[in-house]
Amino acid sequence: MKTFLKVIATLVVLGVVALLAFILVPVQRSAPTEQLAADWQPQPGQGEYVLNASDCVACHTADGGAPLAGGRPIESPMGTIWSTNITPDPETGIGNWSYDDFRAALVDGLAPGGRHLYPAMPYENYRLMKEEDIRALYDYMMAEVPAVKNAVQETSLDFPFNMRFGIRAWNWLALTHAPGFTPADSSxxxxxxxxxxxxxxxxxxxxxxxxxxxxxxxxxxxxxxxxxxxxxxxxxxxxxxxxxxxxxxxxxxxxxxxxxxxxxxxxxxxxxxxxxxxxxxxxxxxxxxxxxxxxxxxxxxxxxxxxxxxxxxGPTALPPAEADAAGADTTAMLTEASPEMPLGARLYLDNCSGCHFVTGKGAPEIFPELAGNSLVTGSETTPLISVILNGAEVPSSAKRPMVLRMQGYGKRLSDSEVAELATFVRTAWGNDAGAVTAADVAAVRKASATH
Structure with a gap:
């Protein structure tokens, strides 16, 4: 009941702030922090480099879709937001956008016509970019990115989040930093x-x-x-x-x-x-x-x-690390393999120790440490449960082209067994995190089946 009342109170406050913002705060685009010369040209490759540094592809590319053509679902507390097509297609993308339109989207979260973008678009951060990088990115997007005609699903959130004018109030509260970058001058x-x-x-x-x-x-x-x-x-x-x-x-x-x-x-x-x-x-x-x-x-x-x-x-391959003081007791227990070991430890020996070892230290650049691993010990248990059930994959990169895959154990282990295993690794080798229940595992298993 208290949580429900908090939600209602928050919505009321947001509603009041939205009304005040709608009345008092005009929709306007921020002025450039610096004026580029009329004959300014980006350095060769600068626009593509900014695109990569800004991680545009990850959000604006659907699984199996054309790069930057949108259609990727982005889950948010407000509901599912569908990423837009940002290729220069004039009908379904940004082909008709001027530079001022493009800059306003990155800096102020405003699409042409003054339509507010949902803050899944990280304009809180992009507004700190340098003017020359924004311009270089625009030039690259318009001149070198292939236009793809792809009408993506329209984002349709429940009331009151479907009223985009309310984002004006959110911007009023959230955009506390003026556009432009201020270096700390450390080095x-x-x-x-x-x-x-x-x-x-x-x-x-x-x-x-x-x-x-x-x-x-x-x-x-x-x-x-x-x-x-x-x-x-x-x-x-x-x-x-x-x-x-x-x-x-x-x-x-x-x-x-x-x-x-x-x-x-x-x-x-x-x-x-x-x-x-x-x-x-x-x-x-x-x-x-x-x-x-x-x-x-x-x-x-x-x-x-x-x-x-x-x-x-440093070296790219090292032998498995020895157990440290925090993990010595767990390592000794797993090494002794006594019949009295708890179920979670036995499940670890049977399914995990071949890669992550009894020390929990794993193999450098191949199998991660479990001791002190934030995915293992975090407040959110869904990631660890999901990895045990469904496996995981580390992508190929230019410097490490081998794709690393961990198999899933969802068909091998029951909900209660996964819970015991997850609880064990969250408390072994000096880890100090809460227990996982069979109900937690069942919820993740159900969500994975419907994903």
Missing amino acids: EISDRGQYLVEGPGHCAACHSPRSPFMAQDGVTVADDHFLAGGVVGGWNAPALRGSASEIGKWSTGDLATYLATGRNSHSTANGEMGLVVEHSLQHLTDADNIAIAAFLKGIDGDAGEVPQTLAAA
């Missing part, structure tokens, strides 16, 4: 990383928490909760700052390697992060992935040794 490499993270990479869209009004609670490095961790579609987007975070134990080279390849000596990229690596980060230069890593590692401290190239980041 040239860190400032480059900051720009890529805050602007085109829009990392805060997933990795910052959300305010009660679903705005990003932390858009730039100057904000207290910037990249402190979030939840997206039932998946934990882990914190990207602080020594207590998962990446706190990684070197700058480890992190840069993960960004470029989706794998390192500790972890592999799954879910939405796998798409980010596949469609965006692997296409960046080594220097830019190193810059991103150096910036993230330096937010709350020293970035440590910053490699000049990914090849200098």
Whole structure:
């Protein structure tokens, strides 16, 4: 009942704010932060590079569809939002958009005619992009991206979210940062990383928490909760700052390697992060992935040794890591394999130890660590359950072309057995996360069957 009353109260407040915004705040486009010269031309390849850095393909390409032709469903707390066709097709895409139209969409969330875009489009972040990058992206989209005629499904949300004028109120509350990039002036490499993270990479869209009004609670490095961790579609987007975070134990080279390849000596990229690596980060230069890593590692401290190239980041293959002090008891129990072992531990030995080993440390760049893994220990249990039931895949990248696949165990294990296994790995090797129930597993299994 309390939750219901909170929802009603929030809707009432939003309604009042929307009415005030509708009356008091005119719909207008932000002025450019800098004027480009009349004869300005982008550098060769600049527009395509910005497209990759901005991860446009992942959202605007449906499974099996033409690149950037839209039609991908994006789940949100408001309902399903269908991504639009952003190829230069004049009828179903953006072929008739002027540069001012395009810039307004990226910076202010406004389509031609003043129609508000839903904030699944991360204009909270894109508004921090440099003017020359926005212009280069527009020129590339219009001149080099093939036009695809593809009328996508219209987004149709339930009341009151179907009233787009209410987004004017949301913008009033959420767009607390003026357009344009403000470097922290830490160093040239860190400032480059900051720009890529805050602007085109829009990392805060997933990795910052959300305010009660679903705005990003932390858009730039100057904000207290910037990249402190979030939840997206039932998946934990882990914190990207602080020594207590998962990446706190990684070197700058480890992190840069993960960004470029989706794998390192500790972890592999799954879910939405796998798409980010596949469609965006692997296409960046080594220097830019190193810059991103150096910036993230330096937010709350020293970035440590910053490699000049990914090849200098360390060896690409290492022997399985030994158990550390936190995992010694679990490792000893699994090694002894006593008949009195609990069911979860026995299931782990039978199904998981061949790849992740009794130490829970896995094999570098192949099988991720389970000890301290944010997917394993996160508040959201759906990802771990889904991986056990359905398996997982790490995409191919230019530097690591081998696709890594983990089989699913949904046909082999019952709901109660998956629950026991998941609970075990969430509490083994020093992990300290809550139990998983058979009902949790049944819900994920049912959702997977209907997906």
